[in-house]
Amino acid sequence: SAVISQKPSRDICQRGTSLTIQCQVDSQVTMMFWYRQQPGQSLTLIATANQGSEATYESGFVIDKFPISRPNLTFSTLTVSNMSPEDSSIYLCIVSGRQETGELFFGEGSRLTVL
Amino acid sequence: AQSVTQLDSQVPVFEEAPVELRCNYSSSVSVYLFWYVQYPNQGLQLLLKYLSGSTLVESINGFEAEFNKSQTSFHLRKPSVHISDTAEYFCAVSEKSSGDKLTFGTGTRLAVRP
Numbered sequence: 001s002a003v004i005s006q007k008p009s010r011d012i013c014q015r016g017t018s019l020t021i022q023c024q025v026d027s028q029v030t031m032m033f034w035y036r037q038q039p040g041q042s043l044t045l046i047a048t049a050n051q052g053s054e055a056t057y058e059s060g061f062v063i064d065k066f067p068i069s070r071p072n073l074t075f076s077t078l079t080v081s082n083m084s085p086e087d088s089s090i091y092l093c094i095v096s097g098r099q100e101t102g103e104l105f106f107g108e109g110s111r112l113t114v115l
Numbered sequence: 116a117q118s119v120t121q122l123d124s125q126v127p128v129f130e131e132a133p134v135e136l137r138c139n140y141s142s143s144v145s146v147y148l149f150w151y152v153q154y155p156n157q158g159l160q161l162l163l164k165y166l167s168g169s170t171l172v173e174s175i176n177g178f179e180a181e182f183n184k185s186q187t188s189f190h191l192r193k194p195s196v197h198i199s200d201t202a203e204y205f206c207a208v209s210e211k212s213s214g215d216k217l218t219f220g221t222g223t224r225l226a227v228r229p
Contacts, residue, residue, distance in 0.1 A: 031215050106161075
């Protein structure tokens with residue numbers, strides 16, 4: 001199993017500012033994903049964080065708005081840039097184990113409110 | 116690419132009645148299937164999963180789901196629900212070839228009434 005620490009757990013931000021969310025795993029994992037859950041909605045994949053290279057973004061998400069880093073196999077960051085109230089969401093880090101077995105582990109999420 | 120359809124956005128049911136939450140998926144390759152539950156103001160919790168083997172999987176709190184490959188379905192069932200089962204339920208799929216990338220359904224709100 002993998003234990004994920006996600007920070008901050010929640011924050012209130014001003015419009016136009018940026019916030020970086022950290023995801024730290026207690027073991028090396030192959031895949032790290034960033035998801036967003038807007039109020040009352042399901043989870044939407046933002047991007048796959050690739051170790052040592054640029055993240056792979058899903059349709060509708062761009063690097064300028066959601067820059068992602070993954071310097072090693074246990075850590076990743078997601079930045080929400082130039083925030084607007086529409087960015088108010090829960091941002092979730094999800095990881096898979098060393099082998100692609102379908103075993104997935106969830107961070108506790110970061111609840112962002114943009115005023 | 117995979118997709119997940121949860122046809123019912125809300126399912127109202129009386130306590131101790133049976134319930135079925137429907138989930139259908141679309142994929143051209145082998146998949147893993149999951150049900151997650153989200154209680155009010157909480158994060159997602161894994162309820163049960165199908166990875167391989169027996170097509171009927173069970174959770175510790177009485178839910179079960181059956182993988183039906185021919186119908187591309189993974190419906191969630193419980194023979195007798197409790198008030199405490201009131202929550203949002205998400206079905207999710209990942210393709211074995213996509214590196215465990217999860218696609219979620221839109222969710223079904225289960226509302227159990229006394």
